[in-house]
Amino acid sequence: MIFLLDTDTVSHIVRKHPPIIKKLIKHENDEICISAITYAELFYGLEKKGSEKLFNEMRSIIGKCSIIDFDTSQAELYGRIRSELEKSGTPLGDMDMLIAAAALSTGAILVSHNTRHFSKIKGIKVEDWCYID
DSSP states (O other): OOEEEOHHHHHHHHTTOHHHHHHHTTSOGGGEEEEHHHHHHHHHHHHHHTOHHHHHHHHHHHTTSEEEOOOHHHHHHHHHHHHHHHHHTOOOOHHHHHHHHHHHHHTOEEEOSOHHHHTTSTTOOEEOOSSOO
8 A cells, every 4th residue: 555645744744743653653665655746845845944954854754755756647637636626616726636646646545634625536545644543
């Protein structure tokens, strides 16, 4: 099983949120990934904060998982997702739809605290690791 971490989940890992850390250590590094979109969002946030300590910590965390590059299959899925959500009157932010496309294209379970948010997307599997089982 592959788990694609949403930006909010990685942020919780940096803050050492106990339920997420507990769930994370149950999985091998090769089961955990992030999308290139999440990578971009994380480093944008780091640039804004300008914290060397946070930058090093984020690099350490990201170094333990694979990064899924954006490709044409994700671009096509993004187009479908955006069109469907706009038709239903429930659009999401572009970055979230791109992250969702990455999860769908790889068959990964998206790990996000925004489960209600992502549940608008057909076929996506979402888990929230913010709570202890």
